[in-house]
Amino acid sequence: ANYWLVVPAAGIGQRMGAERPKQYLEIGARSILDITLSRLLDHAPFAGCMVALHARDRWWPDCHSARDARIQTCTGGGERAESVLSALRALAGQAAASDWVLVHDAARPCVHREDLRRLMDTLADHPVGGLLAAPVADTLKQAAVTDHLPEVEVTVDRSRLWRALTPQMFRLGALTRALEDHLAAGRAITDEASAMELSGYRPVLVEGRPDNIKITVPSDLALAEFILGRL
Numbered sequence: 001a002n003y004w005l006v007v008p009a010a011g012i013g014q015r016m017g018a019e020r021p022k023q024y025l026e027i028g029a030r031s032i033l034d035i036t037l038s039r040l041l042d043h044a045p046f047a048g049c050m051v052a053l054h055a056r057d058r059w060w061p062d063c064h065s066a067r068d069a070r071i072q073t074c075t076g077g078g079e080r081a082e083s084v085l086s087a088l089r090a091l092a093g094q095a096a097a098s099d100w101v102l103v104h105d106a107a108r109p110c111v112h113r114e115d116l117r118r119l120m121d122t123l124a125d126h127p128v129g130g131l132l133a134a135p136v137a138d139t140l141k142q143a144a145v146t147d148h149l150p151e152v153e154v155t156v157d158r159s160r161l162w163r164a165l166t167p168q169m170f171r172l173g174a175l176t177r178a179l180e181d182h183l184a185a186g187r188a189i190t191d192e193a194s195a196m197e198l199s200g201y202r203p204v205l206v207e208g209r210p211d212n213i214k215i216t217v218p219s220d221l222a223l224a225e226f227i228l229g230r231l
Ligand code: C5P
Pocket: 007, 008, 009, 010, 011, 012, 013, 023, 052, 076, 077, 078, 079, 080, 081, 083, 084, 105, 106, 107, 108, 214, 215, 216
């Protein structure tokens, strides 16, 4: 089976409060999207890559990656899952249903080569696929419903809880069907694994580095720069 890379980059990055979407903010004169794409494409043998862009994207043509012959683009949607589905549909004519697709957030530039390799090696012969994930480190509190300040109802047992990271790796055909079914039914899908779970699959958790952060708020930018400097 071939491996394809899908990068949803159609978000507007509202929580960053920046003048442009977060995937186009720069670290050391390169956009986050450029860093993410080159780290992935330099470290794994992908048959091709599909990047989902916002319909009114103005920044992609300025990326180095825009001139990379391995990369194609398509128009994303209003939700992350819709952007991913649009990219999968754009790949359908070139890829087989049994091919692997690795979906990776544009906003995770610190992805590490060894994590990518471990994900691909661990799942190579698996029928379903899975995702990079990190065990939860903090003590978790469940809040009671109150009118005032949130109060602790219970401390949640974290021993079986993981944070979902990306890449997430599934077969093109099964993932396309899962996203189509659950988007059509209006179900909440926050990552590829959740769509597969709703279809009755049990994605494998492959332990990844906790510093594979998703840039979300302004302080994440300095953190990502620090992490990238040490990788
Ligand atoms: O907003 P969030 O951090 O969850 O976005 C994760 C990734 O999904 C980002 O790379 C973002 O560009 C992408 N995304 C997308 N289409 C959307 C929303 C988010 O491709 N409608």
